[in-house]
Amino acid sequence: MNPGGPGRQDTVDNEPATPGKAVVSTMTAPPAVTADDAELIRRSHDDPETFAALFDRYSGMLYRYVSRRLGPETAEDLVGDTFLAAFGGRHRYDLSHPDARPWLFGIATKIMARHHRREAAHYRALRRSPVDGPDDGPADRVAAGVAAWESRAELAGALAALPRRDRDVLLLVAWGDLSYEEVASALSIPVGTVRSRLNRARRKVRAALGGVDPTAEEG
Amino acid sequence: MDDLSPLRDLGRALEHDPPPSLARQRSRLTDAAHAPRRRRLRPRGWTALALAACAVAALLIVPSVLLRSGGHHGRALSPLGRVDDRPLNVLVLGSDARGADAVHRDSARSDTMALVRLPAGRARVTVVSLPRDLVVQLPACVRPDGRKTRPGPGLINSAYSMGGVSCAIKTVEAVTSVRVDQAVVVNFKGFAHMVDVLGGVTVTLPKSVNDPASGLHLSAGKHKLDGKGALAYARVRHGMGDGSDLDRIKRQQRLMADLYGEALHMLTSNPIRFAQFLKAGADSVKTVPGLDLAGMKALAESFKRTDPSKAHYTTLPYRFSPKDPNRLVVNEPAAARVLAPFKQP
Incomplete structure (x- = not known):
């Protein structure tokens, strides 16, 4: 959004560097920084807290966007509402889309409609x-x-x-x-x-x- | 510079930086994440059938062509001995790990599990999908790092992520009392690739579909889907049929039968393409215990008598857990009936 704004982390979850790496229970494993959005969302199915990583990744970006459209007072709550709605609907997210931005923007847009x-x-x-x-x-x-x-x-x-x-x-x-x-x-x-x-x-x-x-x- | 530039300038002027208090919104989210699960039940059998189709095709039908095209190294005896006509119970694990080595991946998860029964004679194949939300007693498994996992109740699909294929086999054997002769791990991307090499799969839609969630946009009538499309087709729930999971399972079963048919057709009509299909299958399918070429060939030969339209697909009977209505437990008496064919000698 802003040239200096919070760019999204463009990392692709690819071949593991060490194939023999130990299998860690995904319930306790810390979310890998390199996981793409779909991977985070998928993990959040079983480990809901993983979803917070998505917040860390995109809340700033969404806040900036919403603050442009509605002003800073409304933006804060609206970003919170957006992530709560996204969290509630995370099972419906199509995991074949590695980038969750369109999904999050879509949810925010729907909520913003109430504030037209x-x-x-x-x-x-x-x-x-x-x-x-x-x-x-x-x-x-x-x-x-x-x-x-x-x-x-x-x-x-x-x-x-x-x-x-x-x-x-x-x-x-x-x-x-x-x-x-x-x-x-x-x-x-x-x-x-x-x-x-x-x-x-x-x-x-x-x-x-x-x-x-x-x-x-x-x- | 375009006509949107003034608009972008305006946007920058209006923009505010996220305040530190935005962290409060994060707490709202983590509170929700901690709250007791009100998870909607969604037994995700989506690719189980399609994957099982490809796995079985790759594992069983296909290798004969590979052998015909010049691979004469597989002289070693199969670890299974003579597998040609013996009844076999195959556990198919659909993994969504993207690497080729789906087993030693900390993020590998068996998103779909199915037991496939190949009876003696191979005339009729039975596929029983295991819902991934099934709560079962997990056995103690040895993890790849040598440590043991603690036994106890857990989700059936966590066995694979915790202890790999051997743990998944152990768990399924304990839960179903079915002896697993062979496990097959198919990965996600591999499925799409196999469909592509197969030249796509033809589906017939009663009405048009427009589902942005899965990226599927098709008019009514016949369509040839590529691998990506077939994946979407197997997954789509909205705007098709009655939108239920059962409807989707039916669709997957048709897809499976179609794939099966196309694979069989290619076997005779285009052996070169078929060899590529095999290669794609071999790259995305891992067998445990590993089958050598002779073993695969024997299996493949035995499969020529199979009529794909006679395959029988079902789901392991379950009921809602009395402790947590968001979880499933095995419905024992009904499950025993469904699993009976797996226990015949």
């Missing part, structure tokens, strides 16, 4: 009181910042006006860094629907920006 009014208000509030707007910083940057901020406020307004389904797709791509296929999997919709929703959302966002910043590049 709050989300729209969160964006609209930006137009009135910028969170870290152009008020701080050296004077020359403030001037440049004002224009940028104005376009952001327009953008936030456009986001607030988007239908929820379109916004979910747009933000999972732009802020969640999911691929189209991953968004499809997260939301349980066909990839074609992801594309059409994304196109529609992009058009509206472009239109909103076009009013403020005509030099904005076409995608």
